[in-house]
Amino acid sequence: MSVVDTLLSPRFDAARKASYLALDVDTEAAALQLVEQFTPVVDGYKVGLELFHAAGMRLVEKLLQRNLRVFLDMKLHDIPNTVAGALRAICEYPIEMVNVHAQGGLRMLTAARAAVAQAPYQPLLIGVTLLTSLDEADLAAMGVQGTPVQGVERLTKLCQAAQLDGVVCSAQELAHLAALVPDGFERVVPGTRLATDDRHDQQRILTPREAMQRGATRLVLGRGVRTADDRWQALHAYWTEMTNDHV
Numbered sequence: 001m002s003v004v005d006t007l008l009s010p011r012f013d014a015a016r017k018a019s020y021l022a023l024d025v026d027t028e029a030a031a032l033q034l035v036e037q038f039t040p041v042v043d044g045y046k047v048g049l050e051l052f053h054a055a056g057m058r059l060v061e062k063l064l065q066r067n068l069r070v071f072l073d074m075k076l077h078d079i080p081n082t083v084a085g086a087l088r089a090i091c092e093y094p095i096e097m098v099n100v101h102a103q104g105g106l107r108m109l110t111a112a113r114a115a116v117a118q119a120p121y122q123p124l125l126i127g128v129t130l131l132t133s134l135d136e137a138d139l140a141a142m143g144v145q146g147t148p149v150q151g152v153e154r155l156t157k158l159c160q161a162a163q164l165d166g167v168v169c170s171a172q173e174l175a176h177l178a179a180l181v182p183d184g185f186e187r188v189v190p191g192t193r194l195a196t197d198d199r200h201d202q203q204r205i206l207t208p209r210e211a212m213q214r215g216a217t218r219l220v221l222g223r224g225v226r227t228a229d230d231r232w233q234a235l236h237a238y239w240t241e242m243t244n245d246h247v
């Protein structure tokens with residue numbers, strides 16, 4: 001059996017459904033090349049700031065036409081009225097998940113919730129807590145008191161107060177959050193790495209296995225897969241960790 005056939009087997013269905021491959025490339029053509037390579041093994045893709053600014057909603061429409069799950073990683077952060085307006089425009093499309101910065105505050109999060117609730121499509125609305133590229137020293141330099149765990153806890157409580165569907169956080173805060181949030185609350189984790197991977201610009205990392213063990217509900221897979229010498233082997237390694245061992 002080839003690695004692609006193995007990855008298409010039901011054994012990996014749960015990992016497939018819990019994964020978004022980050023299309024962090026700078027042209028529509030490069031994004032579609034990745035999508036052509038990985039579909040149908042991967043059926044969920046993340047469009048972030050780089051690709052969105054290069055290719056816009058037209059690229060998102062192309063993914064949706066292929067019946068792919070789309071996480072629009074916009075990290076909206078502005079005054080409540082502006083964020084609500086942006087979400088109304090986004091929710092004209094059947095995307096699966098969109099996010100806002102929890103640091104926009106309760107009024108902004110509440111306006112975001114209301115905008116999505118009234119929209120034609122209602123993606124999961126997720127609050128980004130503290131970027132996984134920040135460590136405690138970065139927080140202190142920004143005037144944010146306490147540890148990343150404390151910061152993520154504060155921001156998660158804001159997201160819960162505004163009735164968001166979940167948060168983005170690092171795997172390092174998950175054990176702490178497990179006691180704080182109910183089962184159905186999404187815990188979306190970017191910046192996981194295999195033990196042998198480069199961490200790049202990420203600071204608060206753990207392995208995919210540790211993330212799943214600690215309660216992640218969805219993982220964003222980025223450079224660990226996309227820039228690997230053998231992308232299929234890398235995806236197999238990530239999904240095996242996500243599948244086998246979180247007991």
Ligand SMILES: O=c1ccn([C@@H]2O[C@H](COP(=O)(O)O)[C@@H](O)[C@H]2O)c(=O)[nH]1
Nearest residue numbers: 022048130131132190191220221222223
């Ligand atoms: O706190 C955050 C929020 C979002 N991201 C995004 O996830 C991917 C991670 O990519 P890697 O290549 O695996 O580092 C990227 O698109 C970020 O914009 C994040 O890393 N941290």
